[in-house]
Amino acid sequence: MKLLQFTDIHLTRPGDTIGGREPNDNFRKALDHALTHHSDADGLVITGDLSDWGDREDYQRLKEMISDLSIPVHLCIGNHDERDTFLSVFPELADENGFVQSVLELPVGQAILLDTWGPDTHAGFFCDVRRQWLDDRLSSSAGPVFVFMHHNPVPIGIAPMDKIMLQDAQEFGALVKKHASKIRHIFHGHCHLLLSGSLHGVPFSAPRGTNHAGWPDFGSEHNLSASDLPESYAVVLADETSVMVHLVEYGYQGEIRREGSPDYADWNRLTMVR
Ligand SMILES: [Fe+2]
Numbered sequence: 001m002k003l004l005q006f007t008d009i010h011l012t013r014p015g016d017t018i019g020g021r022e023p024n025d026n027f028r029k030a031l032d033h034a035l036t037h038h039s040d041a042d043g044l045v046i047t048g049d050l051s052d053w054g055d056r057e058d059y060q061r062l063k064e065m066i067s068d069l070s071i072p073v074h075l076c077i078g079n080h081d082e083r084d085t086f087l088s089v090f091p092e093l094a095d096e097n098g099f100v101q102s103v104l105e106l107p108v109g110q111a112i113l114l115d116t117w118g119p120d121t122h123a124g125f126f127c128d129v130r131r132q133w134l135d136d137r138l139s140s141s142a143g144p145v146f147v148f149m150h151h152n153p154v155p156i157g158i159a160p161m162d163k164i165m166l167q168d169a170q171e172f173g174a175l176v177k178k179h180a181s182k183i184r185h186i187f188h189g190h191c192h193l194l195l196s197g198s199l200h201g202v203p204f205s206a207p208r209g210t211n212h213a214g215w216p217d218f219g220s221e222h223n224l225s226a227s228d229l230p231e232s233y234a235v236v237l238a239d240e241t242s243v244m245v246h247l248v249e250y251g252y253q254g255e256i257r258r259e260g261s262p263d264y265a266d267w268n269r270l271t272m273v274r
């Protein structure tokens, strides 16, 4: 099974830039790159911050851009989104409680997409109603389950980012612990950093995002730090027993060289030919 994760696409009014980069152009480039190199993907999940300001026009543009792709696209919302505005364009993505949550059948197990949005804040929330919904879904699933969400459920050790992480992290963690044997991996975004780790033994990872990049600035007390690291997305390979997560820096401008050979002779420097 191959899945793609895009995160933090931050669509803006066309022409507006963030960190000197135009998010619509970068989203298009990321899609083109993914369709060229990973047309065999079983799905693409975009883990939130779909629009930079939650504008309806951004969601309409997003809907057009993903309407005709050969890879099915699935969406989470993030703190930069506006749930009601998003649902006015994608009404079919509301669960029975009005949250943007869904369960997808995959070639290997299921994906569960979570809604960690809260009003008037950049922090994330996962209230009792959402926890009960997830508990029910995990209880009825045979697994393996791949969880997708916007906010990081584990502090990253950088103060300004940790102020806006998932605020219900203890309760969320308890639920992960309860179903740890079924949850194969958690994919998140939000931090604009390449991250990996584990929560109650369940691994998680995050790519930087398709537009602007952060920097792991451990000395920053108040402000988030930005960098010019390449735009990226994740490629996930999974089967019944394993998961592999790649960071594809599709914005990398340098050369890509195909050098050497896997032939045994090349591993013997006495016989190898240069
Ligand atoms: Fe973001």
Ligand SMILES: [Fe+2]
Pocket (backbone or CB within 6 Å): 049, 078, 079, 080, 150, 189, 190, 191
């Ligand atoms: Fe975010």
